[in-house]
Amino acid sequence: xxxxxxxxRNRITKTGKRIMLECxxxxxxxxxxxxxxxxxLGLRLIYYSFDVKDINKGEISDGYSVSRQAQAKFSLxxxxxxxxxxxxxxxxxxxxxxxxxxxxxxxxxTRLTVL
Amino acid sequence: xxxxxxxxxxxxxxxxxxxxxxxxQTSGFNGLFWYxxxxxxxxxxxxxxxxxxxxxxxxxxxxxxxxxxYSYLLLKELQMKDSASYLCAVRVTDKLIFGxxxxxxxxx
Numbered sequence: 001x002x003x004x005x006x007x008x009r010n011r012i013t014k015t016g017k018r019i020m021l022e023c024x025x026x027x028x029x030x031x032x033x034x035x036x037x038x039x040x041l042g043l044r045l046i047y048y049s050f051d052v053k054d055i056n057k058g059e060i061s062d063g064y065s066v067s068r069q070a071q072a073k074f075s076l077x078x079x080x081x082x083x084x085x086x087x088x089x090x091x092x093x094x095x096x097x098x099x100x101x102x103x104x105x106x107x108x109x110t111r112l113t114v115l
Numbered sequence: 116x117x118x119x120x121x122x123x124x125x126x127x128x129x130x131x132x133x134x135x136x137x138x139x140q141t142s143g144f145n146g147l148f149w150y151x152x153x154x155x156x157x158x159x160x161x162x163x164x165x166x167x168x169x170x171x172x173x174x175x176x177x178x179x180x181x182x183x184x185y186s187y188l189l190l191k192e193l194q195m196k197d198s199a200s201y202l203c204a205v206r207v208t209d210k211l212i213f214g215x216x217x218x219x220x221x222x223x
Contacts, residue, residue, distance in 0.1 A: 042213045106157035
């Protein structure tokens with residue numbers, strides 16, 4: 001089955017450490033997204049990419065960076081992790097196009113804890 | 116700014132009907148999505164509305180009024196497995212703006 005995968009699924013790290021979260025997809029979608037989810041705050045967009053050469057900041061990009069290594073791969077980095085970056089992180093993909101084509105398909109999530 | 120409002124929590128009884136409301140004030144509108152999310156899992160697509168009116172799919176229906184900035188998700192014949200969070204998301208240009216979600220608990 002065409003899918004969206006994320007690694008690692010769980011990660012505990014310490015303040016100041018660099019960490020990378022990876023996302024891969026076999027759906028053949030052009031567009032990829034990174035969100036974080038915090039209790040009571042919903043899903044918030046960190047970065048998004050509409051193709052390999054296109055990277056855009058979302059609502060809450062400070063403290064994060066991304067790399068689109070290929071159509072199928074989109075990585076999120078925390079250069080120097082801090083405790084308020086503790087959250088559930090989701091990668092998502094969508095097709096190019098209008099209407100229902102903008103449905104986003106989510107990976108299983110990465111639970112990140114920064115001590 | 117972008118604002119999407121949903122109730123934080125709702126409870127209902129197995130077999131009943133529940134309506135989850137979503138109001139939005141956004142800088143644009145290109146459609147509205149509803150997603151279901153079980154605790155600790157990924158959101159999954161439920162419905163999509165871009166024109167005014169009701170979209171029905173099995174036990175789930177979704178309604179949209181663009182002039183009122185309003186949508187609802189209607190769940191019929193509730194089952195225990197419907198206990199989850201329901202996320203309203205508005206498409207603005209090429210991005211989705213999510214509400215904070217409504218946590219629904221279904222009791223026997």
